[in-house]
Amino acid sequence: MSMKATVGVYARYSDDSQNPMSVEDQIRRALDYVGRLGIDAIKVVRFIDQDMSGYKTREAYARPAYNSMLKAWDAGEFDILVTDEFSRLGRNPRQQLEILERLDSTRVRLICADGIDSASSGSRMALGIKGVMAQEESRGTSHRVKRGMFGQLVRGYMMAAPAFGYRAERHYDAGRAIGTSWEIVPEQAKIVERMYEMRHAGAAFDKIARWLNEAGVATPRDGRLWRAANVQRMLSNPVYRGEVFWTEESLDPSSVHGKSSRQHVFERAHLRIVADELWHAVQSGKVSRSGYGGGRLAYSGVLTCGHCGNLLSSSAKGKAYACGSCNANRLAGDPHISAVPTISVAGLHEVLAFALERVFDEERIEALRARLRERLAQGADGELAELRNNRDRLTKAGQQLLRLICQREQPDDLLDEEYARNAKSLADMERQIKALEATKISVARRDIVAQLDVDPRALAEKLLDGKLPPEHLRAVLAKLFPKFVFLGRESRFIAHFEITFAPGAAVAWLSNSAPIIDERVVIRVKLIGSARRPVEWQVVEESVEIGDQSSASQGHEPKVDECGEMPA
Numbered sequence: 001m002s003m004k005a006t007v008g009v010y011a012r013y014s015d016d017s018q019n020p021m022s023v024e025d026q027i028r029r030a031l032d033y034v035g036r037l038g039i040d041a042i043k044v045v046r047f048i049d050q051d052m053s054g055y056k057t058r059e060a061y062a063r064p065a066y067n068s069m070l071k072a073w074d075a076g077e078f079d080i081l082v083t084d085e086f087s088r089l090g091r092n093p094r095q096q097l098e099i100l101e102r103l104d105s106t107r108v109r110l111i112c113a114d115g116i117d118s119a120s121s122g123s124r125m126a127l128g129i130k131g132v133m134a135q136e137e138s139r140g141t142s143h144r145v146k147r148g149m150f151g152q153l154v155r156g157y158m159m160a161a162p163a164f165g166y167r168a169e170r171h172y173d174a175g176r177a178i179g180t181s182w183e184i185v186p187e188q189a190k191i192v193e194r195m196y197e198m199r200h201a202g203a204a205f206d207k208i209a210r211w212l213n214e215a216g217v218a219t220p221r222d223g224r225l226w227r228a229a230n231v232q233r234m235l236s237n238p239v240y241r242g243e244v245f246w247t248e249e250s251l252d253p254s255s256v257h258g259k260s261s262r263q264h265v266f267e268r269a270h271l272r273i274v275a276d277e278l279w280h281a282v283q284s285g286k287v288s289r290s291g292y293g294g295g296r297l298a299y300s301g302v303l304t305c306g307h308c309g310n311l312l313s314s315s316a317k318g319k320a321y322a323c324g325s326c327n328a329n330r331l332a333g334d335p336h337i338s339a340v341p342t343i344s345v346a347g348l349h350e351v352l353a354f355a356l357e358r359v360f361d362e363e364r365i366e367a368l369r370a371r372l373r374e375r376l377a378q379g380a381d382g383e384l385a386e387l388r389n390n391r392d393r394l395t396k397a398g399q400q401l402l403r404l405i406c407q408r409e410q411p412d413d414l415l416d417e418e419y420a421r422n423a424k425s426l427a428d429m430e431r432q433i434k435a436l437e438a439t440k441i442s443v444a445r446r447d448i449v450a451q452l453d454v455d456p457r458a459l460a461e462k463l464l465d466g467k468l469p470p471e472h473l474r475a476v477l478a479k480l481f482p483k484f485v486f487l488g489r490e491s492r493f494i495a496h497f498e499i500t501f502a503p504g505a506a507v508a509w510l511s512n513s514a515p516i517i518d519e520r521v522v523i524r525v526k527l528i529g530s531a532r533r534p535v536e537w538q539v540v541e542e543s544v545e546i547g548d549q550s551s552a553s554q555g556h557e558p559k560v561d562e563c564g565e566m567p568a
């Protein structure tokens with residue numbers, strides 16, 4: 001089985017190596033090694049540094065090929081980076097960490113002919129431990145890498161591989177690559193325009209994909225076919241109306257603290273291919289087909305399957321959500337799945353409306369405000385205490401994840417991702433603690449005051465009035481509901497849900513400030529639909545638990561066995 005990939009090879013000659021191979025030998029050894037792994041290098045980009053030490057910081061950072069390799073990496077110019085041994089990349093812990101962080105935040109796979117392969121969990125551990133040793137270094141570096149990427153965007157460059165319709169152009173200053181910009185490819189731009197028009201006229205994503213495949217249009221990554229999901233993702237990319245979004249940290253529901261989820265918009269007017277009106281019409285068109293009267297709720301990416309843990313996706317022409325992976329397993333003959341977990345959008349809407357009303361009753365609002373006032377009174381010291389608490393919790397969670405990763409025999413992407421996310425949050429937390437220790441000035445004061453000022457009861461209306469663009473709504477829902485699990489059915493008319501709600505994230509969103517209160521409310525409800533049509537819904541509360549993040553995240557794993565055995 002061979003896999004096609006663009007390969008970057010890095011080689012460096014130095015006498016400090018225990019294995020002073022010539023660069024030609026290094027390259028040959030590295031390429032032979034990937035060849036033996038069944039990887040077919042359709043393109044090879046070489047980065048060669050002559051006679052440089054990989055250790056001393058000043059020299060290490062003056063390696064020109066190494067620097068071009070990092071830029072090419074950021075510009076998405078290769079899928080796999082290969083070298084004959086890991087230490088060629090650098091012995092300096094800061095540099096090793098830079099590599100680790102890039103591995104965590106991009107899809108590039110690192111293969112070293114001395115046996116390290118970032119795609120295998122064992123090697124990731126080996127790399128991860130090096131990262132732990134360099135922990136002291138990490139904060140500064142992580143911050144710098146992010147600032148570096150942000151800075152490139154501010155300077156007008158682009159950080160990702162070009163989307164369909166564009167090509168990358170590198171810019172040089174005195175022979176050194178200083179950044180990459182995108183330019184429109186006119187023939188492709190015409191196809192992009194046509195895709196928007198087709199969608200606007202009501203064409204389904206798979207129909208557009210079929211049209212592209214039949215017309216022989218190459219995908220941005222050669223050699224693959226267009227699929228409905230590619231088309232959908234592509235049409236929602238704001239770059240086609242000339243804007244680039246950069247989210248600091250992530251839309252990560254686990255990082256409800258800190259100033260980490262600010263979104264920045266960069267104007268790239270010269271990249272515009274379609275008019276704002278057409279772009280927005282296509283986004284809303286996506287949900288007007290959902291069948292929910294006037295509503296524009298986007299549960300994609302929010303709702304998970306209690307049976308297998310995967311995300312549910314839209315089905316029945318948008319009238320329901322179903323688990324694609326349970327469906328695939330059932331078709332493959334998995335005897336544990338008697339029926340594919342499916343739930344109607346109308347029912348989901350009832351559950352969500354009920355949950356929103358329930359979590360913000362008088363008592364909960366008062367409790368939340370009391371915590372906010374308490375934080376206000378504590379000033380910087382209270383903030384510091386909470387940050388330290390969060391840091392300890394994240395540290396513990398990281399150790400737990402590391403243990404789990406070690407115990408696995410097979411690589412587990414989800415665990416790896418979670419570990420990377422945790423490490424990022426931890427680094428962010430450390431940075432905030434340091435800043436606060438140095439200044440003793442409460443940065444949260446303004447945010448707390450703003451959050452005391454909003455009326456949480458406005459939340460349901462603001463979310464459900466249909467005015468938010470779906471991509472924003474999805475991002476907001478993911479923050480407000482770190483977990484929204486469809487546990488399964490008890491009978492044809494009765495379904496169970498477990499919803500984890502973050503009240504602190506809700507008041508933060510309403511007041512457009514950074515989350516302060518790290519609290520979770522876990523609600524279990526039963527949704528009962530009438531047998532007669534039109535369906536009448538009833539939502540019954542089964543339990544409500546309140547706790548901070550650490551306690552709420554334990555002991556609430558969906559009971560897989562229980563719902564797996566439920567009849568449809």
Ligand SMILES: [Zn+2]
Nearest residue numbers: 305308323326
């Ligand atoms: Zn499932």
